[in-house]
Amino acid sequence: MKIISNSLGKQTKNSEIYNVGIIGGGISGVVTALSLDKEGIDSVLFEKKTSVVNGPPFCHLHAGGNLYPDISDEQCRKLMKQSIEMARLFPLSIDKRPTFISIPKPEKYEVDTIERRLKMLVVFYKKLINEDPGNEILGFPDAYYKKYNKEDLIALVERPIVKYPKSADEWMSNTMKLIDYKQLKTPVFIVQEYGWNLFRVGAQAKLALDKSEKCSLKTNTEITNIKDVRNQNLDYNWEIITNDTVYKIKYLVNSCGFKTGKIDELLHLNVRDLIEFKAAYISKWRTVSGLIPELIFHGERSTSHGMAQLTPYNGDYYQIHGMTKDITLFKNGLIESKGNEGQNEFDEAINRKLNSNWEESEIKSRTENAIKFISNFVPSFKSATVGGIPLYGAQQIPGEDPNLRVGEASFPRVFYARSEIVKASSALTVANQIINKINEEEGFSSIDNESKRNLLLDSISKKDIDKMASKLAIERGYPEAMSHLLIDRD
Numbered sequence: 001m002k003i004i005s006n007s008l009g010k011q012t013k014n015s016e017i018y019n020v021g022i023i024g025g026g027i028s029g030v031v032t033a034l035s036l037d038k039e040g041i042d043s044v045l046f047e048k049k050t051s052v053v054n055g056p057p058f059c060h061l062h063a064g065g066n067l068y069p070d071i072s073d074e075q076c077r078k079l080m081k082q083s084i085e086m087a088r089l090f091p092l093s094i095d096k097r098p099t100f101i102s103i104p105k106p107e108k109y110e111v112d113t114i115e116r117r118l119k120m121l122v123v124f125y126k127k128l129i130n131e132d133p134g135n136e137i138l139g140f141p142d143a144y145y146k147k148y149n150k151e152d153l154i155a156l157v158e159r160p161i162v163k164y165p166k167s168a169d170e171w172m173s174n175t176m177k178l179i180d181y182k183q184l185k186t187p188v189f190i191v192q193e194y195g196w197n198l199f200r201v202g203a204q205a206k207l208a209l210d211k212s213e214k215c216s217l218k219t220n221t222e223i224t225n226i227k228d229v230r231n232q233n234l235d236y237n238w239e240i241i242t243n244d245t246v247y248k249i250k251y252l253v254n255s256c257g258f259k260t261g262k263i264d265e266l267l268h269l270n271v272r273d274l275i276e277f278k279a280a281y282i283s284k285w286r287t288v289s290g291l292i293p294e295l296i297f298h299g300e301r302s303t304s305h306g307m308a309q310l311t312p313y314n315g316d317y318y319q320i321h322g323m324t325k326d327i328t329l330f331k332n333g334l335i336e337s338k339g340n341e342g343q344n345e346f347d348e349a350i351n352r353k354l355n356s357n358w359e360e361s362e363i364k365s366r367t368e369n370a371i372k373f374i375s376n377f378v379p380s381f382k383s384a385t386v387g388g389i390p391l392y393g394a395q396q397i398p399g400e401d402p403n404l405r406v407g408e409a410s411f412p413r414v415f416y417a418r419s420e421i422v423k424a425s426s427a428l429t430v431a432n433q434i435i436n437k438i439n440e441e442e443g444f445s446s447i448d449n450e451s452k453r454n455l456l457l458d459s460i461s462k463k464d465i466d467k468m469a470s471k472l473a474i475e476r477g478y479p480e481a482m483s484h485l486l487i488d489r490d
């Protein structure tokens, strides 16, 4: 087993005993810390980078799983429920533009299957609203999706461009000005799956954590070792060790994302999972004069015709995913843990990118591949240019199924929880699972994860989120405009 650092002794012991120590300040760690704050439970949150929510990116609120034709209905329902919960926590990061879903003619997927699932989701969405009217954040349930046959599309071509579309027809008519619909199976769909701005989530979370009296946020702080003192009859169970300090912790939460296995390794645990490196590309494009929805052209993942996804951002920036090896996916980009070898590791080429060492030529060629890929369906998109550095990162997938899209918490030791989310939308569900377990093992009084509100997050003003999100975008090397929504919120 590899030990990250064994240099115990030179660190100072922090005298405070924290109820919970969370390692990793990605969306999972911050939502866990903010949920603990809501329950009145103190925590210390360690993040090795300079800011929180700075791991793999996210741009799409998967409120129904419509980007994944291969997943089960059950996963689609979970994604819808979890996405609604997260949108209620971070409403000012939700971009209320819909998603256009289509299947190119040569693809194996069937429009009937997509439509059957959409009908199922409408029923489920109504059920969620019945349980709690506050869940109605995706618009009226009967307008969750609208389907367009060939004749409908031809009729829409004649409509004028609408700068700020309001109805599904207006979104679709703007789309029709750009896409080559003859390549697509019909019907196609407009679905109320919205955009999700990661800079704004990071900003709101950071400002809320700064205000928290219960959570001590430690950025630029890497955990290098952990000592298990559960059998030593102390008032705490773990010593969490950084370069210069030892922290005493009762309950340990591992939210390290694709580095979850590193902490397992320190605890002599081997848990099977997958890790995957992916990237999305930023382009600049000026030809459209009205807003467009996110555009999805389904395709079989990992083939040369994998899904194409064009995500509009503020300021004429467009993010591109293409589920092929030349664009979003990478050679040796998906790897599984090998039995008892501890944390799985990417190869040198991927580690270099993970450490922000992309070569200019790689950025240019991958972004240009991405632009070309999209222009197969949106011919005028070929005039787009490279708009910035890629958004990239590695994520963890629990177990051995690369198609899994919802995450879970697991509890392989007493006083130890692992969070493994596949989509950012699972963060609150996993946080609640962890808090329930902490409550059970630590004997805290009953908790309030029924209420969907987090007063600390609610107390952060839009003005402050705007300011901090813009700072984070610039600090991370992205265009400032990408920190704003396409459709501003009140």
Ligand SMILES: Cc1cc2nc3c(=O)[nH]c(=O)nc-3n(C[C@H](O)[C@H](O)[C@H](O)COP(=O)(O)OP(=O)(O)OC[C@H]3O[C@@H](n4cnc5c(N)ncnc54)[C@H](O)[C@@H]3O)c2cc1C
Pocket: 023, 024, 025, 026, 027, 028, 029, 046, 047, 048, 049, 053, 054, 055, 056, 057, 058, 059, 060, 061, 062, 221, 222, 223, 224, 255, 256, 257, 258, 259, 277, 278, 279, 280, 391, 392, 393, 394, 395, 419, 420, 421, 422, 423, 424, 425
């Ligand atoms: C290209 C791409 C596109 C995606 N698009 C979407 C999308 O549109 N919608 C969606 O919902 N999801 C999307 N995802 C998935 C989403 O990004 C992840 O599910 C989510 O960000 C994972 O969050 P996390 O908190 O579990 O992990 P992370 O964000 O990876 O956080 C883990 C944190 O732990 C820190 N850390 C690790 N080790 C240590 C240590 N020893 N000490 C201190 N800190 C440590 C890391 O620095 C990191 O900040 C996408 C993923 C990728 C790669």
